[in-house]
Amino acid sequence: LKKSAIIVAGGLGTRFNAGLPKQFLLLAGIPVLAYSIEAFRSAFRDISIVVVLPQTHISRWEEMCRDYSLEGTHRIAAGGSTRFQSVKNGLAMIEPVGLTAIHDAARPLVSPGLILQTFDIAVRYGSAVPVIPVTESVRSVEGDQHKPVDRSRLRLVQTPQVFMASFLRKAYEQPYNEAFTDDAMVAGSAGATVRLTEGDPVNIKITTPGDLTIAEALLAARSS
Amino acid sequence: LKKSAIIVAGGLGTRFNAGLPKQFLLLAGIPVLAYSIEAFRSAFRDISIVVVLPQTHISRWEEMCRDYSLEGTHRIAAGGSTRFQSVKNGLAMIEPVGLTAIHDAARPLVSPGLILQTFDIAVRYGSAVPVIPVTESVRSVEGDQHKPVDRSRLRLVQTPQVFMASFLRKAYEQPYNEAFTDDAMVAGSAGATVRLTEGDPVNIKITTPGDLTIAEALLAARSS
Numbered sequence: 446l447k448k449s450a451i452i453v454a455g456g457l458g459t460r461f462n463a464g465l466p467k468q469f470l471l472l473a474g475i476p477v478l479a480y481s482i483e484a485f486r487s488a489f490r491d492i493s494i495v496v497v498l499p500q501t502h503i504s505r506w507e508e509m510c511r512d513y514s515l516e517g518t519h520r521i522a523a524g525g526s527t528r529f530q531s532v533k534n535g536l537a538m539i540e541p542v543g544l545t546a547i548h549d550a551a552r553p554l555v556s557p558g559l560i561l562q563t564f565d566i567a568v569r570y571g572s573a574v575p576v577i578p579v580t581e582s583v584r585s586v587e588g589d590q591h592k593p594v595d596r597s598r599l600r601l602v603q604t605p606q607v608f609m610a611s612f613l614r615k616a617y618e619q620p621y622n623e624a625f626t627d628d629a630m631v632a633g634s635a636g637a638t639v640r641l642t643e644g645d646p647v648n649i650k651i652t653t654p655g656d657l658t659i660a661e662a663l664l665a666a667r668s669s
Numbered sequence: 670l671k672k673s674a675i676i677v678a679g680g681l682g683t684r685f686n687a688g689l690p691k692q693f694l695l696l697a698g699i700p701v702l703a704y705s706i707e708a709f710r711s712a713f714r715d716i717s718i719v720v721v722l723p724q725t726h727i728s729r730w731e732e733m734c735r736d737y738s739l740e741g742t743h744r745i746a747a748g749g750s751t752r753f754q755s756v757k758n759g760l761a762m763i764e765p766v767g768l769t770a771i772h773d774a775a776r777p778l779v780s781p782g783l784i785l786q787t788f789d790i791a792v793r794y795g796s797a798v799p800v801i802p803v804t805e806s807v808r809s810v811e812g813d814q815h816k817p818v819d820r821s822r823l824r825l826v827q828t829p830q831v832f833m834a835s836f837l838r839k840a841y842e843q844p845y846n847e848a849f850t851d852d853a854m855v856a857g858s859a860g861a862t863v864r865l866t867e868g869d870p871v872n873i874k875i876t877t878p879g880d881l882t883i884a885e886a887l888l889a890a891r892s893s
Binding site for chain 1: 800803804805806807808809810811815816817818819820822823824825826827848850851853854857863865870871874876877879882883885886887889890
């Protein structure tokens with residue numbers, strides 16, 4: 446079965462307040478984006494990887510690829526103004542056969558084990574979306590009003606999310622909707638029954654500079 | 670205005686798989702529980718603190734208090750079989766006047782600043798519950814079915830949660846309900862309109878051994 450991965454790093458990370466988009470920042474001396482590339486290559490030697498980057502940062506990334514020996518490990522697509530458009534641009538660069546994983550570059554701690562697991566589930570069920578439970582109390586807010594939500598029913602959604610490549614390409618022909626915060630929503634909106642699978646609490650999403658510190662600690666703990 | 674705090678460490682932490690309950694484990698060389706005590710004392714020199722512990726571990730904690738110079742900083746109440754009962758036992762030991770903060774010992778990184786802020790909001794509005802936004806996509810699961818949830822409306826609830834002491838004691842006279850995962854739910858069920866305030870992403874809840882590693886990294890980043 447043909448396997449491909451689209452690693453989405455299309456955002457300029459204006460929330461991050463760093464000079465460079467977060468996917469270019471160094472985590473234990475290596476660019477954040479490089480971790481995801483390496484994890485997919487460790488999981489499957491023959492996987493085809495497309496990295497989606499902001500158009501304005503592609504040449505900078507190509508330089509980094511020379512510096513960090515990443516040349517030849519992936520192809521590059523230019524991002525769009527939304528995550529939806531970025532994924533769509535990535536999908537246009539892969540053959541619509543077999544299974545495709547969509548992964549956020551903001552999750553550099555994804556393990557080869559989680560990648561193998563999501564592909565394995567997707568082989569059997571047609572899709573795989575990793576989720577973890579919520580350990581905190583949750584409230585739902587509307588204006589000044591808010592009420593408790595039963596957290597036992599909620600799951601936090603991670604990436605990689607794996608789908609049949611041909612189906613996903615079709616799903617991304619839908620008109621854009623602001624509610625599309627991940628690929629499971631795009632696929633669901635196109636009629637797919639998405640299969641949930643157990644995610645990994647260590648597979649954190651880096652959204653603030655503090656999260657980079659956390660990621661370094663988790664990396665150190667992993668290698669010790 | 671009289672101020673008190675109940676630090677809840679009533680659980681035996683069977684999920685943690687460590688020999689000792691997590692509140693006794695060392696974080697950068699100091700017991701997890703000691704951090705919360707210190708944060709409340711830094712925020713208010715005259716605050717009255719009650720720590721709720723499993724009955725079986727009280728003498729062990731008293732030993733640790735000698736080892737870590739924590740004697741005289743707090744009083745101890747015996748925990749119950751639920752968090753609800755543990756808080757209730759703690760409330761029985763404080764005078765029902767002024768404001769009371771309920772705080773989970775599993776959040777050792779609470780800052781004096783967040784404590785000051787929650788008390789300040791509670792002085793003005795009668796209660797204060799710190800919350801943070803959700804940065805990940807969320808799904809709601811029911812049996813085999815699941816659907817996306819609008820994460821922009823959801824908030825993760827932290828502690829300390831501050832209330833009028835007299836009101837909270839009355840609220841805890843309600844019959845126990847399994848849905849009571851925090852004090853905001855108990856207070857809301859007793860008729861209070863709970864005031865939300867901005868929490869702190871660093872104020873993480875320690876639920877797994879990996880979270881201890883994260884907490885150490887955050888502590889190191891804080892002091893550097």
